[in-house]
Every structure is written in structure tokens, then in C-alpha cells.
Amino acid sequence: xxxxxxxxxxxxxxxxxxxxxxxxxxxxxxxxxxxxxxxxxxxxxxxxxxxxxxxxxxxxxxxxxxxxxxxxxxxxxxxxxxxxxxxxxxxxxxxxxxxxxxxxxxxxxxxxxxxxxxxxxxxxxxxxxxxxxxxxxxxxxxxxxxxxxxxxxxxxxxxxxxxxxxxxxxxxxxxx
Amino acid sequence: xxxxxxxxxxxxxxxxxxxxxxxxxxxxxxxxxxxxxxxxxxxxxxxxxxxxxxxxxxxxxxxxxxxxxxxxxxxxxxxxxxxxxxxxxxxxxxxxxxxxxxxxxxx
Numbered sequence: 378x379x380x381x382x383x384x385x386x387x388x389x390x391x392x393x394x395x396x397x398x399x400x401x402x403x404x405x406x407x408x409x410x411x412x413x414x415x416x417x418x419x420x421x422x423x424x425x426x427x428x429x430x431x432x433x434x435x436x437x438x439x440x441x442x443x444x445x446x447x448x449x450x451x452x453x454x455x456x457x458x459x460x461x462x463x464x465x466x467x468x469x470x471x472x473x474x475x476x477x478x479x480x481x482x483x484x485x486x487x488x489x490x491x492x493x494x495x496x497x498x499x500x501x502x503x504x505x506x507x508x509x510x511x512x513x514x515x516x517x518x519x520x521x522x523x524x525x526x527x528x529x530x531x532x533x534x535x536x537x538x539x540x541x542x543x544x545x546x547x548x549x550x551x552x553x
Numbered sequence: 554x555x556x557x558x559x560x561x562x563x564x565x566x567x568x569x570x571x572x573x574x575x576x577x578x579x580x581x582x583x584x585x586x587x588x589x590x591x592x593x594x595x596x597x598x599x600x601x602x603x604x605x606x607x608x609x610x611x612x613x614x615x616x617x618x619x620x621x622x623x624x625x626x627x628x629x630x631x632x633x634x635x636x637x638x639x640x641x642x643x644x645x646x647x648x649x650x651x652x653x654x655x656x657x658x659x660x
Contacts, residue, residue: 409555413562417569424573431580438584442591442654449598450657457660465627465657472630472655525599526659 429505432498440494440511443475445528448515451480452488456517456526461488478510487516575640582615582650586633589614590654594631597622598656615650630655 451466463480466488470477475492482488491512496505518527593610597603607620614620615635623630635650636642 407558409558410562413559413566417562417566420566420569420573424576427573428576428580431577435580435583435587439587439652442587446591446594446598446654446656449595449659453657453659469628469655469657472625472628473653 429498436509443473444492444511444513448490448513452515489514575638578638582635586652590631590633590652594654594656597629
């Protein structure tokens with residue numbers, strides 16, 4: 378456009394530019410919508426996946442906490458010289474929306490339980506289990522405060538979540 | 554024209570993003586409710602004072618969380634409910650974050 382001179386040429390140039398810009402606009406019409414729709418879709422898919430993971434974390438957390446309370450309930454009678462009461466553990470687990478899957482007394486008199494919790498975030502993501510489980514150990518601990526009941530966190534190092542997601546379900550493992 | 558399209562579409566993107574972040578917040582609130590319910594149930598089962606159990610439980614709970622403690626025979630049942638994130642609050646279909654913990658009272 379810089380080489381053209383004279384009023385006629387300039388007006389021709391302007392009109393050419395206008396036509397060109399109209400043509401460009403026609404060609405690009407809708408492109409932003411497509412781009413943004415793609416971005417919205419991407420955000421939605423990614424966040425759906427994130428939500429499934431968050432739901433899984435919540436269920437794992439619940440399973441671990443419920444296992445803790447169920448183990449304490451089962452180990453309750455051992456604090457007063459009785460034997461472990463697994464039915465109490467099963468009851469506590471059931472009231473909290475979980476199911477007691479194992480309960481056994483270890484050699485040191487502590488009780489180890491595992492509970493399973495149905496995963497609420499049903500999903501299309503592969504590898505998401507139908508239930509997650511948590512386990513905990515509880516027993517009598519002797520400390521400065523005298524004999525009292527303790528669970529995984531008091532008996533061993535704090536309960537840790539294992540990262541292994543198996544087909545059977547995720548495991549929230551306490552100490553051995 | 555493209556500018557007009559963007560002007561309409563970008564708020565839609567922002568809205569979707571806001572919903573997703575709110576849903577993430579909801580999940581985190583549920584985890585915190587769960588932890589709070591468990592803390593209170595455990596402390597009450599051990600025979601701690603209700604006031605200190607409540608205080609310890611609500612320390613980690615979301616703002617505005619409500620605590621319901623009920624004694625059921627030999628058990629104590631604690632329900633913690635928290636308000637929805639502000640973005641999700643107008644949606645009737647979304648349930649408030651809620652967690653239940655049950656503990657057997659120690660002799």
C-alpha cells in the first residue's frame with residue numbers, strides 16, 4: 378500500500394483493504410467459538426478426572442479413619458483384660474458406611490482390622506476400583522499416661538497411604 | 554467478529570473453570586469433614602471433655618461446619634456438615650459435604 382499515490386489509487390487501496398478484511402472475517406468466523414469450545418471440553422474432561430481422584434482420596438480417607446475407629450472398638454475389651462470383640466468393630470464400621478473385611482488378633486494382643494468402603498465417584502476412568510479399603514491396628518499401649526488404647530498412629534509410625542492401586546482395590550496400610 | 558465470539562465464549566470458559574474449582578473445593582471440604590468427625594468421635598470415646606473435643610474437631614473443619622453428637626448405646630456418633638462452596642450454593646442438586654464417624658466408648 379505504501380507505493381500507491383494519488384486520491385484514486387488511495388481510495389482503491391482502501392476499498393481493497395476493506396474487501397480483504399471482510400473476506401478474512403468470513404473465513405475466521407466461528408474459529409474462536411471452536412477454539413473456546415475445545416478449551417471448555419478439555420477443562421471439563423480434565424476436571425472430571427480430577428474429581429474422580431478427589432472422590433477416591435475422600436473414600437480412602439474415610440476407609441482409613443473408619444478402620445482406625447473399628448480397630449479401637451474391637452480392641453476395647455482388651456484394655457480391661459478381655460478378648461478382642463470383632464463384632465464391635467464390624468458394628469462401628471457398618472454404622473460409618475463401611476464393611477469389616479478382616480479382623481484378627483496379633484501375637485502381641487493388638488487387633489488388626491481391614492474395612493472396605495464403596496467408591497462413590499463412579500467413573501469411566503480405567504483402573505478405578507469399586508471399593509477402597511483401609512486397615513488399622515489397635516491395642517493397649519503403656520505410656521506415661523498409664524495403660525490406654527492406641528491405634529496405628531500411636532503404636533507405629535503414622536498411618537500412610539500406599540500408592541499402589543491394584544484391581545482389587547486401593548490399600549491404606551498402617552504399620553505391620 | 555472473532556472478537557465478539559471471544560467476548561461471548563470466554564465467560565463460558567471461565568464459568569466452567571469456576572464450577573470445576575468449586576467441585577474440587579467440595580471434595581476437599583468432604584475430606585476435612587471426615588477428619589473432623591473422626592477426631593471428635595475418637596476424643597469423646599476416650600472420655601475427653603466435649604468442649605475440647607469439639608474445639609479440636611472444628612479446628613480442621615471447613616468454616617461454618619456444624620457438629621451433631623449423639624450417644625447411641627455404647628457408641629458415640631458424630632456428624633459434621635459444612636456449607637457448600639459459594640459457587641455451588643445456588644445449585645439444589647448438590648448435597649452439602651457431610652461426614653459420619655462412629656466410635657465405641659471406652660470403659
